[in-house]
Structure formats: C-alpha cells, structure tokens
Amino acid sequence: MxxxxxxxxxxxxxxxxxxxxxxxxxxxxxxxxxxxxxxxxxxxxxxxxxxxxxxxxxxxxxxxxxxxxxxxxxxxxxxxxxxxxxxxxxxxxxxxxxxxxxxxxxxxxxxxxxxxxxxVTAPGGGLPLLAPMSEVAGRMAIQAGASCLEKSRGGAGILLGGVPGVAPGRVAILGGGVVGYNAARMALGLGADVTLIERSGERLRWLDAQFSGRVRTLFATRDNIEAACLTADLIVGAVLIPGAAAPRLLDREQISRLHPGTVLVDVAIDQGGCFATSRPTTHADPTYSVDGVVHYCVANMPGAVxxxxxxxxxxxxxxxxxxxxxxxxxxxxxxxxxxxxxxxxxxxxxxxxxxxxxxxxxxxxxxxxxxxx
Structure with a gap:
C-alpha cells in the first residue's frame, strides 16, 4: 500500500x-x-x-x-x-x-x-490510541495550570505546593480516567491539596487505592462538583464520553462565582469543552479571562511536548x-x-x-x- x-x-x-x-x-x-x-x-x-x-x-x-x-x-x-x-x-x-x-x-x-x-477501542476496555495523549495532557494540565496561577499570567498568585507555614493550592479534577489520574499524580507530586471527582464507583475505589488516601475522592454529583470547584484554585476538566460532545459540568452562573484568579484547564476542549465559557485556544495565545477566571483551553496540548x-x-x-x-x-x-x-x-x-x-x-x-x- x-x-x-x-x-x-x-x-x-x-x-x-x-x-x-x-x-x-x-x-x-x-x-x-x-x-x-x-x-x-x-x-x-x-x-x-x-x-x-x-x-x-x-x-x-x-x-x-x-x-x-x-x-x-x-x-x-x-x-x-x-x-x-x-x-x-x-x-x-x-x-x-x-x-x-x-x-x-x-x-x-x-x-x-x-x-x-x-x-478505536481495546479488548479490555479503554481507548488505546487516546490513552498516550491523555497521559501527556493530564500531566501537562497541572504544569500549565500551575504556570497560569502566577499573578503575572492573571492567576491568583498561588504556588501549588505552598511553603512551610502556608497552605498548598487546591486542585479540583473533574473526571478520574486517564487524564484525571495523571493530573492527580502530577498535582500530588507538587504538593497540592487534590480533590478528584468521578462518576464510576468502581473507578473511585481504584483511584483511592492507587493514591492510598492522599487524594480526596468524591462521587460526581452536582453538589460535589460545585462545592469542590468553588473552593479550588485550579480546576481541571478531564471528562470524556468516547466520540461524543463533552458534558458541561460548570455553567455560566457557577463560573461567575469562582474566586478571581482561579484557573480552568479544559482538557475536554477537543470534544467541545466541559465548562460553559470554554472556547478553543492555541499555543500561540493559550489563555483568556472571563469574570477574572483564567481559561486555558488549548486544543492540542500534547503538541507542546x-x-x-x-x-x-x-x-x-x-x-x-x-x-x-x-x-x-x-x-x-x-x-x-x-x-x-x-x-x-x-x-x-x-x-x-x-x-x-x-x-x-x-x-x-x-x-x-x-x-x-
């Protein structure tokens, strides 16, 4: 051929x-x-x-x-x-x-x-051709989000890991699949306070075991999503429905209530995004702000590495x-x-x-x- x-x-x-x-x-x-x-x-x-x-x-x-x-x-x-x-x-x-x-x-x-x-699927479940880039994107989401939290980039001026005597930054990750798991690993490695929200009970048990309780896991209800996001400094959208448009997990009104300098990293942007205010951006111009909330919505995040x-x-x-x-x-x-x-x-x-x-x-x-x- x-x-x-x-x-x-x-x-x-x-x-x-x-x-x-x-x-x-x-x-x-x-x-x-x-x-x-x-x-x-x-x-x-x-x-x-x-x-x-x-x-x-x-x-x-x-x-x-x-x-x-x-x-x-x-x-x-x-x-x-x-x-x-x-x-x-x-x-x-x-x-x-x-x-x-x-x-x-x-x-x-x-x-x-x-x-x-x-x-494309795999015999044991999962998406084998999406997984490698999801691993990269999950890890990059924290790297990009940490950078966006810097004051000069519009963020709240928070160091994710904190320092002795100062609390670490709070990270909320919506979705516990490949992206969410890798994002949680990176955030935890930086010393952040991490909450991971997932709708599958079986996956939640697996995640809890993987992180030995060091990551707070919550079942994905509207109340839990809202409560975690309203107190977070960095929110990572990591949801996926194979082939379909991403579900919207935060609406416009909820985003308006996030504290100024909060950072949203929407890894689901390739499938339309999971935040109401998300729109695709590029590596040349990766962020924009809505109501003081920094949005990082680069549609080909792994392309940076x-x-x-x-x-x-x-x-x-x-x-x-x-x-x-x-x-x-x-x-x-x-x-x-x-x-x-x-x-x-x-x-x-x-x-x-x-x-x-x-x-x-x-x-x-x-x-x-x-x-x-």
Whole structure:
C-alpha cells in the first residue's frame, strides 16, 4: 500500500504521523511511504532519517494527498486538507467530529473513509490510541495550570505546593480516567491539596487505592462538583464520553462565582469543552479571562511536548497502521472489532453514533457498511 504523511499545519503543531522507525517497519513489509519534506523537523527527525528508513520525500502536502491511499496524520484535517481528500482514500488520525460541524461536512462531501484514533477501542476496555495523549495532557494540565496561577499570567498568585507555614493550592479534577489520574499524580507530586471527582464507583475505589488516601475522592454529583470547584484554585476538566460532545459540568452562573484568579484547564476542549465559557485556544495565545477566571483551553496540548507525544503515539498507532496497510481497510476492520469502532465516515456516510447524536445527523452501522462492500 502507498501511505502518505503530510506535515501538520495546525497552529503550533509539531508532531508527525509516522516516525522514521515506524516508516522502516512499513517499508520492510513491502509498503511505500510518502513523507512531506520537513514533516518531522519539529520533533527532531530530519529528512535524511526518513530517506534512510525507506521513505520517498515529496515537496508538498498536495502531492501526498493526491497520491497516497492511506493518509496518516495526528490532528484533524484542516479545511484545506479536507478539500484534498477523496473517495476511496483512507484517513487515519484524530478527528473529534462531535463539536466540529465544518470538518464533518467537508469530510462527508469528500467521500473519504475516515478512522478516528479517539474511538478505536481495546479488548479490555479503554481507548488505546487516546490513552498516550491523555497521559501527556493530564500531566501537562497541572504544569500549565500551575504556570497560569502566577499573578503575572492573571492567576491568583498561588504556588501549588505552598511553603512551610502556608497552605498548598487546591486542585479540583473533574473526571478520574486517564487524564484525571495523571493530573492527580502530577498535582500530588507538587504538593497540592487534590480533590478528584468521578462518576464510576468502581473507578473511585481504584483511584483511592492507587493514591492510598492522599487524594480526596468524591462521587460526581452536582453538589460535589460545585462545592469542590468553588473552593479550588485550579480546576481541571478531564471528562470524556468516547466520540461524543463533552458534558458541561460548570455553567455560566457557577463560573461567575469562582474566586478571581482561579484557573480552568479544559482538557475536554477537543470534544467541545466541559465548562460553559470554554472556547478553543492555541499555543500561540493559550489563555483568556472571563469574570477574572483564567481559561486555558488549548486544543492540542500534547503538541507542546511534540517529541515525547509523537513517540508515545506511534508506539500505539503503528500496529493498527500495519494492519490497515497489510490487509486493506475492509479486511482489517472485519478482522478487528476494536479497529472497526474507529470508523467514523465512509463514502459520505456517518458511522459514529455519538457524533450523529451531537450533530443531529443520521448514522449507519459500521458492520452494515462492511457487509455491502
């Protein structure tokens, strides 16, 4: 199969869909890989590294999109990229379609077969292609939030760990999944006073055991969420419903009652955000304030640590890329129900029910699509 890796064009996005090591694995299996010039430069991979791995370098993204059968990316395609996709082509990347009607409309019009990293599942549960970036984002949420608490950045001027004789900062984490767990680890490591709120009783018991009682765990009721947030200095939104729009956990009125200088880090912003006042920001302009509350809502947080993120993600995606290349997308999805869960679009049809519900668009079942091909 002929695979293509374009350079990412989203604001301050330096990650790359395939590392030279991944390219070598694919070329050794008889596949061809097109890589746009300088696609890996942002994470320290030179064009010569790709050439040594067996890739063919091309001068621009247009050639990648025009020639490749399978496009492997990191971030959702931007409008210009969507318009270059075509029917019969496979796109494998993060999509986050639920809050993005423009991207959805363009991809439906293109006729492309789109498989989303974030809805691929694992045999034991979980989301194996979202987990590596969730680990990064959870840890970065505390790093970014701690920085935003500095007075010069609009925060309340609080050091999360405190100092002898001064209480530590208070952190409320909404969601106890991969993001929430990693955020709690980082906050606890800095010496913060941490409250973690989760709706699964089983997960709460696991979290309590992991932290040996050093993190305060609460069941996710409206009262508990409100009480924890109104006293917090840093609030991390870490909720996820696979493929669907994120639930809103703090409304506009509640946010107006947060004390000035509180910091909100909305890791759920890719799925629309979990705070009423959230809107996507970029690494170039990461924050804004509403009622004196600092909002950090960068939609590609792991892109700030692009090399770590690229390597971690490639470790997870490479087996699926090889399956798609070796078997073709139809046989790969028929053979693996978990990869099949990643199918979001095919030939102008939406196949992800949570996206359809969020956008008010009818869907078709992925298994039915595979039966008629």
């Amino acid at each position: 002929l695979l293509g890796v374009p350079k990412e064009i989203k604001n301050h996005e330096y990650r790359v869909g395939l590392t030279p090591g991944s390219v070598r694995e694919l070329t050794q299996r008889g596949h061809r890989v097109l890589v746009e010039t300088s696609a890996g430069a942002g994470v320290g991979f030179a064009d010569t590294d790709y050439l040594v791995a067996g890739a063919e370098l091309v001068a621009n993204a247009a050639e990648v999109f025009a020639r490749a059968e399978l496009i492997v990316k990191i971030k959702e395609p931007q409008p210009d990229e969507c318009r270059q996709l075509r029917a019969g082509q496979i796109l494998f990347t993060y999509l986050h379609l639920a809050p993005d009607p423009q991207q959805l409309a363009l991809l439906l019009a293109s006729g492309v077969t789109a498989i989303a990293y974030e809805t 692009a090399r770590t993120s690229t390597l971690a993600l490639n470790n997870a995606t490479l087996p699926f890329v090889m399956a798609l290349a070796d078997l073709g997308w139809v046989q790969a999805l028929r053979a693996d129900p978990h990869l099949r869960n990643g199918l979001n679009l095919h030939a102008g049809q939406l196949t992800c029910a949570p996206v359809g519900e969020a956008q008010g668009i009818p869907t078709v079942d992925a298994e039915q699509v595979l039966k008629i091909i």
